Amino acid sequence: MYFLETKNVVKQYANHLALDQVSIRVPEGKIFGLLGPNGAGKTTLIRIINRITAPDTGEVLFQGRPTVENDIYNIGYLPEERGLYKKMKVGEQSIYLARLKGLSNDEAKKRLTVWFEKFDIMSWWNKKLEELSKGMQQKVQFVTTVIHDPQLLIFDEPFSGFDPVNTELLKNEILELKDKGKTIIFSTHNMASVEEICDEIALINHSKVVLSGNVDEIRSNHRTNTFKVQIAGDPVKIDPTKCKIIGEERKPHTPVLLRMEKTNEISNSEFLSYLLKDNELLSFQEEIPSMNDIFIKTVNNS
Amino acid sequence: MSKLGIIINREYFTRVRKKSFIVMTFLTPVLFVALILGTFLLSSIKDGESKTIVVADETNKYFDVLKSTDQYQFIKSKSFDDFRNNSDKQVYATLVISDDLLKNPSAITLYSEKQVTNDLERTISNQLNEYLSDEKIASYDIPGLKQILNESKVSINLQTKRLSEDGTETEASATVASIVGMAFTLIIYMFIFIYGAMVMQGVLEEKTNRIVEVMVSSVKPFDLMMGKIIGIGLVGLTQFFLWVGLIAVFNFLGGAFFMASNPDVIGTGTEIAANPGMMQKALQVLSTINIAEIILCFIIFFIGGYMIYASIFAAIGAMVNSQEDTQQFMMPISILVLFAFYAGIYSVENPDGPLAFWASMIPLTSPIVMMTRIPFDVPLWEKLVSIVLLFGTVLLMVKLTAKIYRVGILMYGKKPGMKEIIKWLKY
Numbered sequence: 001m002y003f004l005e006t007k008n009v010v011k012q013y014a015n016h017l018a019l020d021q022v023s024i025r026v027p028e029g030k031i032f033g034l035l036g037p038n039g040a041g042k043t044t045l046i047r048i049i050n051r052i053t054a055p056d057t058g059e060v061l062f063q064g065r066p067t068v069e070n071d072i073y074n075i076g077y078l079p080e081e082r083g084l085y086k087k088m089k090v091g092e093q094s095i096y097l098a099r100l101k102g103l104s105n106d107e108a109k110k111r112l113t114v115w116f117e118k119f120d121i122m123s124w125w126n127k128k129l130e131e132l133s134k135g136m137q138q139k140v141q142f143v144t145t146v147i148h149d150p151q152l153l154i155f156d157e158p159f160s161g162f163d164p165v166n167t168e169l170l171k172n173e174i175l176e177l178k179d180k181g182k183t184i185i186f187s188t189h190n191m192a193s194v195e196e197i198c199d200e201i202a203l204i205n206h207s208k209v210v211l212s213g214n215v216d217e218i219r220s221n222h223r224t225n226t227f228k229v230q231i232a233g234d235p236v237k238i239d240p241t242k243c244k245i246i247g248e249e250r251k252p253h254t255p256v257l258l259r260m261e262k263t264n265e266i267s268n269s270e271f272l273s274y275l276l277k278d279n280e281l282l283s284f285q286e287e288i289p290s291m292n293d294i295f296i297k298t299v300n301n302s
Numbered sequence: 303m304s305k306l307g308i309i310i311n312r313e314y315f316t317r318v319r320k321k322s323f324i325v326m327t328f329l330t331p332v333l334f335v336a337l338i339l340g341t342f343l344l345s346s347i348k349d350g351e352s353k354t355i356v357v358a359d360e361t362n363k364y365f366d367v368l369k370s371t372d373q374y375q376f377i378k379s380k381s382f383d384d385f386r387n388n389s390d391k392q393v394y395a396t397l398v399i400s401d402d403l404l405k406n407p408s409a410i411t412l413y414s415e416k417q418v419t420n421d422l423e424r425t426i427s428n429q430l431n432e433y434l435s436d437e438k439i440a441s442y443d444i445p446g447l448k449q450i451l452n453e454s455k456v457s458i459n460l461q462t463k464r465l466s467e468d469g470t471e472t473e474a475s476a477t478v479a480s481i482v483g484m485a486f487t488l489i490i491y492m493f494i495f496i497y498g499a500m501v502m503q504g505v506l507e508e509k510t511n512r513i514v515e516v517m518v519s520s521v522k523p524f525d526l527m528m529g530k531i532i533g534i535g536l537v538g539l540t541q542f543f544l545w546v547g548l549i550a551v552f553n554f555l556g557g558a559f560f561m562a563s564n565p566d567v568i569g570t571g572t573e574i575a576a577n578p579g580m581m582q583k584a585l586q587v588l589s590t591i592n593i594a595e596i597i598l599c600f601i602i603f604f605i606g607g608y609m610i611y612a613s614i615f616a617a618i619g620a621m622v623n624s625q626e627d628t629q630q631f632m633m634p635i636s637i638l639v640l641f642a643f644y645a646g647i648y649s650v651e652n653p654d655g656p657l658a659f660w661a662s663m664i665p666l667t668s669p670i671v672m673m674t675r676i677p678f679d680v681p682l683w684e685k686l687v688s689i690v691l692l693f694g695t696v697l698l699m700v701k702l703t704a705k706i707y708r709v710g711i712l713m714y715g716k717k718p719g720m721k722e723i724i725k726w727l728k729y
Contacts, residue, residue: 085511
């Protein structure tokens with residue numbers, strides 16, 4: 001069961017096609033990474049999911065049915081370009097935003113108190129937003145995003161502008177939301193965080209989905225049959241029909257580190273046992289491409 | 303509460319609770335009254351020093367006629383030449399009379415280094431004219447002529463009364479109607495402009511703060527725009543009602559003040575203060591003007607005019623990215639509103655003329671111009687047609703500007719051209 005699906009969504013702006021037949025499937029209770037270079041159409045897609053704009057053609061399904069007006073109560077959206085009312089007091093402002101998400105005044109106050117205490121920011125309640133530092137404002141913004149306890153959370157570049165301490169805090173919050181069964185769409189350029197927290201991804205480039213699926217599967221599909229191998233003693237005895245050395249790194253007092261590429265015909269274990277036969281093997285590790293490599297490669301190829 | 307209600311609530315209370323709003327609301331009428339009273343008081347303060355005027359009366363007839371006042375000290379001198387030779391004295395002006403003024407009225411000249419005040423000219427002319435007039439009358443040698451002449455001075459007192467259909471008469475005054483009309487025209491002009499611009503500021507603030515992206519993910523852009531327009535409009539009405547209340551209090555206190563105080567203290571420069579009877583009459587005529595009707599019309603026309611301009615301002619705020627960019631779009635709007643304002647001012651002269659009529663029908667100018675005309679009793683059908691046209695335009699305008707607003711608030715980067723804005727209307 002997919003929590004959210006977009007089917008062949010097309011959005012045409014005056015001068016360019018923002019989304020071209022975009023279909024994504026976000027499984028329930030997972031963290032879904034929406035990746036792509038700047039201007040690829042991520043924000044447009046997020047706006048369509050949020051019902052801020054409507055697609056020209058195609059549809060958005062929420063738990064299998066077309067989205068309706070009230071679905072926005074079930075979405076928490078943290079936009080990339082963040083902002084709050086600078087002159088308004090933090091508490092008052094948070095209540096206002098929570099009420100617009102359908103909470104009553106009392107309920108909003110109650111929940112905000114819980115969150116503010118959790119983040120230890122209760123003392124900011126009566127401060128004007130402009131008195132807070134940028135990082136503090138981000139915390140307030142995060143609270144207002146999750147305050148109505150939505151099933152679907154959309155974070156657009158959530159870590160931009162956070163210091164490492166707050167990044168860690170936010171990451172843990174996101175994982176905690178996932179543990180509670182929330183579905184999360186996570187749009188970012190930061191590939192390291194994608195590997196760390198995303199289960200599934202879709203990569204959008206030039207308005208089209210160019211790559212999608214499970215992160216582990218994608219990485220393993222992009223393997224290039226290269227290995228890092230350390231062998232004691234020189235020379236290395238290998239059969240060029242089975243593998244070749246594509247690079248080597250020599251450092252004093254350490255055995256030489258080789259980068260080797262095997263052919264497609266043999267499996268990893270065959271390759272390993274073949275190396276073991278004639279050589280004294282010290283270490284053996286397959287190079288699995290990082291999401292960063294995959295991102296760059298896919299974007300450049302498409 | 304509906305979302306629109308929540309938004310109106312915020313827009314209204316964040317502004318009404320601001321210190322600047324409270325201070326301005328209470329200070330503006332006080333400043334206004336202080337300005338008017340202050341000008342009167344300042345103009346009535348006399349120079350402390352008395353000025354010396356040397357009178358060289360070669361006929362020796364007129365010096366005794368000129369009586370020194372607090373301000374002007376008349377000193378006799380033998381002749382103009384004599385004065386010229388001894389001009390070491392601090393002399394303000396010299397009056398030279400060289401011939402019999404009855405025979406030769408131009409034989410009098412006032413010399414001075416600086417331009418003399420009107421007041422001095424008036425003092426001298428009045429005193430001499432009265433004396434000469436009496437002289438002349440006496441020269442006819444007709445007994446009792448002076449009395450006859452006095453009795454022959456007739457001044458009519460033209461009463462203006464408005465005749466209503468049922469025949470009852472009410473006192474009316476075109477002057478009072480013009481003043482009231484002008485006052486309301488000025489207020490409605492200011493309100494439409496100030497509060498309209500406030501809507502633009504608000505929209506721009508939300509856009510540049512980027513909060514708008516968060517907002518539109520929970521409310522419809524239309525609600526966001528209307529919430530702002532309505533909330534700020536209510537702030538305007540609140541201010542208006544507070545002013546009406548304050549003016550009523552001032553009026554009451556001020557009336558009592560004028561009655562109780564010695565007119566001389568208030569300043570002889572003001573006719574009204576010098577003549578409490580006239581003040582009373584003004585108040586009486588004022589009370590015949592239907593204040594309730596004017597206020598009702600003000601509210602209706604303010605709402606209509608404000609909605610039109612505020613929605614245009616909202617669209618402008620949504621189109622641009624910074625304060626500087628608004629100038630270009632503000633220009634045509636300012637010219638239009640200013641035109642309406644001047645049309646209103648000229649309509650005072652001829653409240654039923656073609657300019658007044660048409661300008662009070664065309665929705666973009668009607669709220670301002672109509673307020674000038676209302677105290678002059680506009681036929682009901684004209685008011686109704688004007689209101690229907692106005693609110694029809696409001697609906698149209700809100701519809702159009704909402705489209706621009708919806709697209710504009712999420713557009714960043716380059717300023718849109720006319721072509722693009724027309725495209726937005728079609729989205």
